[in-house]
Amino acid sequence: MRYAFVGLGHRAQMYVNALLGEWRDAGTIVALCDTNRTRMDHYAERIGHEVPRFAPAEFDKLLELADAVIVTTVDATHARYVVAALDAGRDVIVEKPLTVDAEGCAAIAAAAERSTGKLIVTFNYRYSPRNSAVRRLLMEGAIGEVTTVHFEWTLDTIHGADYFRRWHRDRANSGSLLVHKATHHFDLINWWLGSAPETVFAQTDLRFYGAENARKRGLGERPERGQGAPGLGTDPFILDISKDPRLKALYLDAEHEDGYFRDQDVFGEGITIDDNMSVLVRYANRAVMTYSLHAHAPWEGYRVAFNGTEGRLELDVVEREWTPPHAAIDPSAAAKEPTGSSERLTLHRHWSRPEEVPIEVGEGGHGGGDRLLLNDVFRGPDNDPLARQAGYRDGIRSVLTGVAATTSARTGVPVHLTDDGTRLR
16 A cells, blocks of 8 residues: 555654554555645655655645555644545545534545545544453443443643643634544544434533633743743743654754744633533433543543443543653653553442453553554454444544534533434534
8 A cells, every 4th residue: 555644743653653663564655745844854754765745735646646645634624635535536544533523524424425435533542452341341231221421531731731732722723622632532432332422512611721810820921832931841831842852853843834833831822722621412322421521630541430221330540640740841751750550440230249350451552552553554454343443424423522512512502413423403
């Protein structure tokens, strides 16, 4: 296969590494496209052979060289590239979220239906062993019919804060964290339940980040960005991207081309996404979920509990149990600091003692899940009984749950979806 990339920021790295490493037999990287030449040159140097580089306006030329396109651009631009590639008959691998709004979902669905190409949305959380174990137990009927779900996700002041430094802070780019980040979580629920969202109600707010909240807490004058800021190296919210060779190459050394600052102040002006979100979702199979996403917690992880007609299933995951202040401002330090992690899956059956379910952990990111995802993407799913590979309908259902939630939060009323969860009513 001949693979082309559009979007050469941080997110492209996993796929580039795969095609240069363990999955090099699956295909060759034949073309790159990005708004920034410096970023393309960085990846071209890693690829090691002369690879054509195109501006976005030349995307049609890229399509002439490729069998498949890997889309890792800013979320709001996904639909444009996905539709163009599908209409050219190319396969498409697109990072989550599939797109950011209902219009983009409709355009992609129409293109996917008329195209000879295949579309894969890369939901790597499906492949995490703990999440796969949940899917297996629910499919086996371990707790009977699921009636309610409680799902809480906490982002700490390393990961959560970072969304408020980057392009994600602008709702027009990311659709908000209920689309960009929660698309992972909403997809997990759709997949776990084998159902689709039907009715969504939400309340959200910006309570911690942003200029107004900083003023309320008396934080005083804030820098526009990290580089050159007086607090660089001491303020736990001011990121030093010069300390991380990869971030420096992709962003600091590239900003002269487009003026994009990767290290904007999280307490600055212009933030239009929320950091506290609560959502209530009813599904086509009558299950109801309460969901919360919190982006300024002292620890990172998630808890999900399923109540069923024959018991209860609980998954508790701590990805980082505390946040060292120096790790929050120095990416290289964050990777070295032992901050603790744990996971526990517990099955409670009626009138029985709780049973801790073992989780088989593999090598690599997300407990070996990233490796399984890449194998699916580049070699095929091979009759996976858990059906982890996601197509465009899965991508649409997760995006529209977030879109419905943001709409509900703005209007104060529930938002309804069609029976299959692929369109707003």
